[in-house]
Amino acid sequence: MVKYGYMNLIEALRLQVEWGADEALLDAPQDRRAPAPAASAGAPAQAGRVHAPRHVARHATVLPAGPAQAAKVAEGCESLEALQAALAGFTGCALRDTATQLVFADGAADARLVVVGEAPGAEEDRAGRPFVGPAGQLLDKMLGSIGLERAAVRIINTVPWRPPGDRPPTEAEVALCLPFLLRHIALVRPRALLLLGAVAARAVLPEPERGLGIRRLRGAWRQVEIPGLAAPVACLPSYHPAYLLRMPSAKAEAWRDLLQLREFLESLPAQG
Numbered sequence: 001m002v003k004y005g006y007m008n009l010i011e012a013l014r015l016q017v018e019w020g021a022d023e024a025l026l027d028a029p030q031d032r033r034a035p036a037p038a039a040s041a042g043a044p045a046q047a048g049r050v051h052a053p054r055h056v057a058r059h060a061t062v063l064p065a066g067p068a069q070a071a072k073v074a075e076g077c078e079s080l081e082a083l084q085a086a087l088a089g090f091t092g093c094a095l096r097d098t099a100t101q102l103v104f105a106d107g108a109a110d111a112r113l114v115v116v117g118e119a120p121g122a123e124e125d126r127a128g129r130p131f132v133g134p135a136g137q138l139l140d141k142m143l144g145s146i147g148l149e150r151a152a153v154r155i156i157n158t159v160p161w162r163p164p165g166d167r168p169p170t171e172a173e174v175a176l177c178l179p180f181l182l183r184h185i186a187l188v189r190p191r192a193l194l195l196l197g198a199v200a201a202r203a204v205l206p207e208p209e210r211g212l213g214i215r216r217l218r219g220a221w222r223q224v225e226i227p228g229l230a231a232p233v234a235c236l237p238s239y240h241p242a243y244l245l246r247m248p249s250a251k252a253e254a255w256r257d258l259l260q261l262r263e264f265l266e267s268l269p270a271q272g
């Protein structure tokens, strides 16, 4: 039996935090390698939800699927429900192994505005909904300040699983999840995208903008072609609310961006 001294325990805990295991979710330890319990015979399948057994997700860490496979899966989805089910069953992204659950989206399926954030954090991971923590509360206020209710817009992230320890998603993780993000946008068919922060802007904007920082990108509209949509979509990069919480002096610029967004949305013909 290994005996831990006081300092060893502190070191072991620190290591766990570095790995991203920064919260206790269950009282009792779980053996995730144990075979999944057999489904009871005759149990009805849950409509619209596909939960891959945990041991399949573990296997995916060893054999990651590439963006090409992700694109194939995403392109085959003809509805948001199908996309959610496909993502729930997609084992190609290692982020799902460390996340509690998929954080798919929030808001209206036919929204005129899609808000793209970076990645779920601890609170979103627990709730299964994007932008419910402090940054989400600020986002709600920002939307409210231009007369938009949260429920009227579609809120998604570049990656739908929480990165361990709330680190930013890597470029490879964003690239892997991009086909799902683009398909999500194509299925909602919005008139505008609000890209919150550099990670979202880089994911959606093509070259050469992709290489620019958010301070250079924010506040300027770009038309972006999204596969599956007949016309380019107007995209407005702006600051991420988490950045605004750390840097309140940037709120004046963010407010100018929001006013532009309101003006654009008000200029659209009424939805029929």
Ligand code: URA
Pocket: 117, 118, 119, 120, 121, 124, 129, 130, 131, 132, 133, 135, 136, 157, 242
């Ligand atoms: N930050 C994000 O970018 N997305 C969330 O869902 C929460 C915080």
